[in-house]
Structure formats: structure tokens, C-alpha cells
Amino acid sequence: xxxxxxxxxxxxxxxxxxxxxxxxxxxxxxxxxxxxxxxxxxxxxxxxxxxxxxxxxxxxxxxxxxxxxxxxxxxxxxxxxxxxxxxxxxxxxxxxxxxxxxxxxxxxxxxxxxxxxxxxxxxxxxxxxxxxxxxxxxxxxxxxxxxxxxxxxxxxxxxxxxxxxxxxxxxxxxxxxxxxxxxxxxxxxxxxxxxxxxxxxxxxxxxxxxxxxxxxxxxxxxxxxxxxxxxxxxxxxxxxxxxxxxxxxxxxxxxxxxxxxxxxxxxxxxxxxxxxxxxxxxxxxxxxxxxxxx
Numbered sequence: 001x002x003x004x005x006x007x008x009x010x011x012x013x014x015x016x017x018x019x020x021x022x023x024x025x026x027x028x029x030x031x032x033x034x035x036x037x038x039x040x041x042x043x044x045x046x047x048x049x050x051x052x053x054x055x056x057x058x059x060x061x062x063x064x065x066x067x068x069x070x071x072x073x074x075x076x077x078x079x080x081x082x083x084x085x086x087x088x089x090x091x092x093x094x095x096x097x098x099x100x101x102x103x104x105x106x107x108x109x110x111x112x113x114x115x116x117x118x119x120x121x122x123x124x125x126x127x128x129x130x131x132x133x134x135x136x137x138x139x140x141x142x143x144x145x146x147x148x149x150x151x152x153x154x155x156x157x158x159x160x161x162x163x164x165x166x167x168x169x170x171x172x173x174x175x176x177x178x179x180x181x182x183x184x185x186x187x188x189x190x191x192x193x194x195x196x197x198x199x200x201x202x203x204x205x206x207x208x209x210x211x212x213x214x215x216x217x218x219x220x221x222x223x224x225x226x227x228x229x230x231x232x233x234x235x236x237x238x239x240x241x242x243x244x245x246x247x248x249x250x251x252x253x254x255x256x257x258x259x260x261x262x263x264x265x266x267x268x269x270x271x272x273x274x275x276x277x278x279x280x281x282x283x284x285x286x287x288x289x290x291x292x293x294x
Contacts, residue, residue: 001121001264001267002244003275004243006131006132006133006244006275007132007239008131008240008279009132009157010128010130010159010160010289011128011130012156013155014153015155017151018058018124019050022051022060022150025146025149027040027041030115032107032111033111034067034110035067035110036065036066037064037065038063038142038146040061040146041061041062041119044264046261054264054265054268054269055265055268056126057124057268057272058124060123060124061120061121062122062146063120064117065117067110067113067115067116068114068116069113073109074109077105077108077109081101085101120132120139120142120143122143123268125272129159133271137238159279160239161289161290162290165282165286166222167220169222170214170219170220170221172221173206173210174215176206176211179226179282181228181229181281183229184205184206184226185205185225185227186202186203186204187199187200187202187205187224187225187235188205188221188225190210190213191220191221198219199223205224223235223237223242224236224237225243227247228278228281232245232246232248232277233247241275241278244274246274248270
């Protein structure tokens with residue numbers, strides 16, 4: 001599966017023993033009283049390993065199971081149980097007893113609650129990048145936490161550049177001059193000083209109306225759709241690449257069809273190569289990486 005999003009991190013030192021480390025932190029089925037849980041799962045079924053190695057990239061997969069238990073359901077069941085206890089003991093349960101009732105009801109409901117499963121994919125790039133296939137800051141942070149818990153040493157930091165991306169994107173749009181080798185596409189999001197936002201979709205992101213909001217209204221571009229020539233289209237926002245679309249996918253392969261393992265390896269290499277090219281190009285355009293000390 002090709003990556004749809006990419007939250008980017010910089011690896012600042014060696015990471016070793018990854019497969020064994022993830023194997024030691026596997027996903028375990030939730031017990032009846034657990035609300036959620038996460039752990040690593042096999043990334044390469046043919047080899048039974050917790051990492052998939054293809055080209056310069058090492059993929060991992062984090063599974064998170066969460067039981068769906070709306071607060072309203074818990075509250076209604078707690079109120080019903082409290083009424084039953086009131087009828088038996090002759091007076092309303094106090095605050096402490098109500099809390100105990102709610103805890104007992106929650107445990108009972110969790111045992112039969114619907115479970116939602118989510119797989120977060122990511123990969124280590126041998127040139128020093130870590131990519132999490134998500135646009136969600138909370139999911140990216142959860143994956144980082146799981147890796148930190150699994151690895152003895154995990155030297156990682158956010159992708160930070162010398163120039164703030166929002167300032168650069170605002171300049172690109174207002175001057176109608178995107179970075180060399182890139183084009184500005186038909187999606188832009190503007191933020192004003194009062195916290196308001198304006199989204200322009202399926203229209204020219206460098207239109208006179210958009211430029212006026214910047215030059216006269218003081219708006220700042222917070223998200224911008226771009227295309228790196230012959231590589232990928234994406235939306236740059238908050239240090240992430242969203243809505244990735246790959247441009248260098250070759251026509252239908254000739255010869256024997258790929259096995260699932262071969263197809264997964266090919267997708268990892270294609271995703272990894274494209275994201276790396278985009279990140280390297282953007283990093284250069286934004287003045288290079290921010291020094292770790294800053």
C-alpha cells in the first residue's frame with residue numbers, strides 16, 4: 001500500500017536491533033477490562049519479521065485496538081444501576097458509591113464493547129529520515145512513543161528547517177513563484193491573526209483574491225498544495241505531507257504478476273523514494289535543517 005500521508009522526523013544517530021526490539025513489544029489482544037492497547041505486528045508475512053526491508057527503507061507496523069464505549073452509554077447504565085441500588089438500600093448512593101458503580105459498569109460494558117483496529121505504518125530511511133504514514137499528530141506521537149519504549153536508543157527529532165514553512169508558502173503564493181521544480185496546485189488554506197481560516201479548493205491558489213488576503217489582510221498560508229515535478233503531488237502543512245499522489249508510477253507491469261510480498265516491497269520503495277525526494281527538495285528550499293541545539 002502506498003503511503004497517503006507522511007509525518008517527517010529526522011534520525012540523528014544509529015538505530016540498531018530494530019526487528020528484535022519490535023518483536024519484544026508485540027500487540028496483545030485486549031483483555032475484557034482493557035479500553036485500548038497497542039503493539040507492533042508482523043510487517044513481512046512471508047518472513048515472519050516485524051520489519052520489512054526493501055531498498056533503503058525499513059518498514060514497521062503498529063496496531064492499536066480501541067474499544068468503542070460512548071460516555072452516554074456508561075452514564076445511562078450507571079444511572080440505571082444506581083436506581084436499582086437505591087431501591088435495595090433505601091437511599092441514593094453517595095458520591096463515592098456512585099463512582100464505584102460507574103467503574104463496575106464500565107468494566108462490564110468493556111467486556112462486550114465493539115473493538116476498532118487501526119494500523120499505523122512507518123519506515124526508517126537509511127539516509128536519516130523517519131516517516132510515519134499519518135497526518136494525525138496524535139497518531140504520529142503514539143508511534144514515536146511506542147518506538148521509544150521498544151528501543152534502548154532512539155535519537156529522533158521533528159523535521160525543522162531554518163525557514164518556517166508558513167512564511168515560505170506565503171511568499172510563494174503572494175509572488176506566484178514556487179520553488180524550482182515545483183508548481184502550486186489548486187488548494188490553499190489561509191490563517192489570519194484572529195485564528196480564523198479560509199480554505200480555497202479546486203481554484204487557483206495564486207488568484208487575485210488569495211493574494212489580496214495576504215497582502216492586504218495579513219493572512220498567512222498554513223497549507224498549500226504543491227507538485228514536485230515527475231515525483232508527487234502533496235499538501236504541505238505543519239511539517240507533514242498530506243494527500244500524497246505519486247506521479248512516477250509506471251504503466252502496468254508486464255510479465256508475471258507480483259506476489260503480495262513483492263507488491264508491498266515495491267510500494268515501500270516507491271513511497272520512500274518519493275517522500276525522500278520531496279523532503280530533500282523542501283529542506284533545501286527552506287534553508288536547510290535547523291541545528292539540533294536550536
